[in-house]
Amino acid sequence: MGHGVTMFIMMLLGLMAVAVQGEDPYLYFTWNVTYGTISPLGISQQGILINGQFPGPEINSTSNNNVVVNVFNNLDEPFLLTWSGVQQRKNSWQDGSLGTGCPIAPGTNYTYKFQVKDQIGSYFYYPSTRMHRSAGGFGGLRINSRLLIPVPYADPEDEYWVIIGDWYTKSHTTLKKLLDNGRSIGRPDGVLINGKTAKGDGSDEPQYTMKPGKTYKYRICNVGQKNTLNFRIQGHSLKLVESEGSHTVQNVYDSLDVHLGQCFSVLVTADKEPNDYYMVASTRFTKTILTGKGIIRYTNGKGPASLNLPEAPVGWAWSLNQFRSFRWNLTASAARPNPQGSYHYGQINITRTIKLVNSVSNIQGKFRYAINGVSHVDPETPLKLAEYYGVADKVFKYNIISDAPPANLNMITVEPNVINATFRTFIEIIFENPTKTLQSYNLGGYSFFAVAVEPGTWSPEKRKNYNLLDAISRHTIQVFPKSWAAIMLTFDNAGMWNLRSENAxxxxxxxxxxxxxxxxxxxxxxxxxxxxxxxxxxxxxxxPKPPPYST
Structure with a gap:
């Protein structure tokens, strides 16, 4: 073999080695966060814009991508973004909560770097500071499946975001002052779909168009402040295909209850008369029903949308039964090459049961909400930084709540609320809601198996009602009034992770x-x-910076 051929082969092998060892693709974003005048309900107000957009720009990523977001804070207040549902493996530094990092000071910037590893699905980002989410700063975060991992449905003609949420015309600073003074923020003023609502007077432009006979994916997320929303599309059915990272059994629904912080992906086929149709989102479990609308237009549309809007269901029992109908698709692959059903979570021994009960009390004339009798406050030094620098004892105490609630939930302590979890143990968490208001919880850094939601109070014998086969792996769970919910998960992601109410x-x-x-x-x-x-x-x-971890 000639010297030239030998050198060529060596170079080729070297390039192949570099390719094998190369990192996953990087996506770079530069975001300028500013105030701007918006009028989503016809009343001018101050909104929080990202690159001039409300809602903010989409992050369109694929499983294993590295995401780099350089955020410039041009507000007059400290600001942070969190990435709801993104399981930042080994990296709670980038979680964007006040317990893990310092906020971005006005006039400065910070660059988030995280990997959307072993995930698919529909998620969203939003501000985690003060009441900023009530003014905007939120947007969709899409994680596509890698090409080598097939999805259990044909590629849609197109994909559309449906970012829904209740909305206040009061400014975020006014809402914050109300809460600081011990008052409620009250009832929202309306409901938005992608930052607007149709007037219904014939002047509305369509938000999306559909070609006759084609099927589209709609990614629906509730980014609101207070209310569960029911979503439906006039005259069309919704085929559920994904929920918070899990391919689901593809049941068909007339409408979906989307609780605070939750996301669904549905397929919608343009198989009706060629007209305009309304997307509708309306509040659930409220005395006064607020409704938001948006137009979908067939490309060969011949007529306006009917003003006869489809009705939402009534009562929370319907919503509970819908939750029970959600099932994991055990025959489909997820972001990982292994079939989802290979993880037999129902056969793993539980090493710890934590029961968390929410309550509310009036302390010195001001409302405080609590979990197991402790109402959390964020210290000046983020909890994760205090722990990493070895000064946690000067900032907070671990485990001031026990694994069971106290007898008197009206006695509330106001201080940082941090519990320890042993690395790689399999845990059961029970959420019990004795109040008359629906609760919705989100856990950062993890997905968990939502194995049960039931009325009444929890007891060990209720485990016989758990779904231990095909419960959806997700990161939010609703708890209906006078009810409980059970989740299971392995604490295998080291870090400091926020478990929070999605009610602002x-x-x-x-x-x-x-x-x-x-x-x-x-x-x-x-x-x-x-x-x-x-x-x-x-x-x-x-x-001084602590010594780094070793390999």
């Missing part, structure tokens, strides 16, 4: 906690080091 009022006034999951080896195999660019604040700001 409850969350702001303390209905949240953090779960510290520490790897005993302090190894890079389990958790990333403090990023070089990490913002520092509080008592760690001038401390």
């Amino acid at each position: 009022e409850n969350r702001y006034l303390g209905q949240q906690l953090y779960i510290s999951v520490l790897s005993p080896e302090h190894s890079l195999r389990d958790e990333y080091n403090l990023p070089e660019t990490q913002l520092l604040c509080g008592i760690v700001k001038d401390l």
Whole structure:
């Protein structure tokens, strides 16, 4: 073999090695966060825009992509973004909550770097500071399946975001002042679909168009402040195909209850008369029903949408039964090459049961919401930073709540609420809701198996009602009034993770906690080091940086 041929083969092998060892693709975004005048309900108000957009721009990613978002804060207040449902493996530094990082100061920027690893599905991002989410700053985050992993349905003609939520015409600063003064933010003023609502007077332009006979994917997320919303499309059925990262059994629904923080993906086929049709989102479980509308137009449309809107269901028993109909598609693959059904969660021994009960009390004339008698407040030094720098004892105490609620839930303590979870243990968490208001919870950094939602109070014998075969793996769970919900998960993602109410009022006034999951080896195999660019604040700001974790 000639020298030239040998050199060529060596170069080719070298390039192949580089390709094999190369990183997954990177996606780069530069976002300018500003105030801007918006009028989603016909009343001019101050909104929070990202690159001038309300809602903000979409992140369109694929499983295993590395996402880099450089956020410039041009507001007059500190600001943070969190990535709801994105399981940032080993990387709670980028979670964007006040318990893990310092907010971005006005006039400065911070670059988020995270990987959407082993995930698919529909998610969203939003501001985690103050009441900023009530002014905007939210948008869709799509994670597509890699090409080598087939999805259990044909490629749609197109994909559309349906970002729904209740809306206040009061400014975010006014809402914050109301809560700071111990008052409620009251009832919302309307419901938005993608930042607007149709007037219904014939002047509305369509939000989306559909070709006759084609099928489209609609990614629906409730980014609102207070209310569950029922979503439906006039005259069309919704085939559910994905919920918060799980391919589902493809049941067909006339409408879907979308609780706070939840997302669904549905397929809709343009198989009706060629006209305009309304998308409808309306509040559930409220005395006064607020409704938002948006137009979908057939490309060969011949007439306006009918003003006869489809009715939403009544009562929460219907919503509970809908939850029970959701099932994991055990024959489909997810982001991982392994079939989803290979994870037999129902056969894993539970090592710990944590029962969390929400409550509300009036403390010195001000409302506070609590979990197991503790109403969380964010300290000046983020919890994760305090823990990493070895000064946690100066900032917060671990486990001030027990695994069972106290007898008197009216006695509320106001302080940081942090519990420990042993790394890689399989845990059962029970949420019990003794109030008359529906609750919705989100857990950062994880997906869990939502095995049961039932009326009444929980007891160990209720485990016989658990779905231990094909419960959906998700990151939010609703708890109906005077009811309980059970989830199961393995705490295998080291970090400091936020468990929070998705009701903005409850969350702001303390209905949240953090779960510290520490790897005993302090190894890079389990958790990333403090990023070089990490913002520092509080008592760690001038401390020497701890030695990094080893491999």
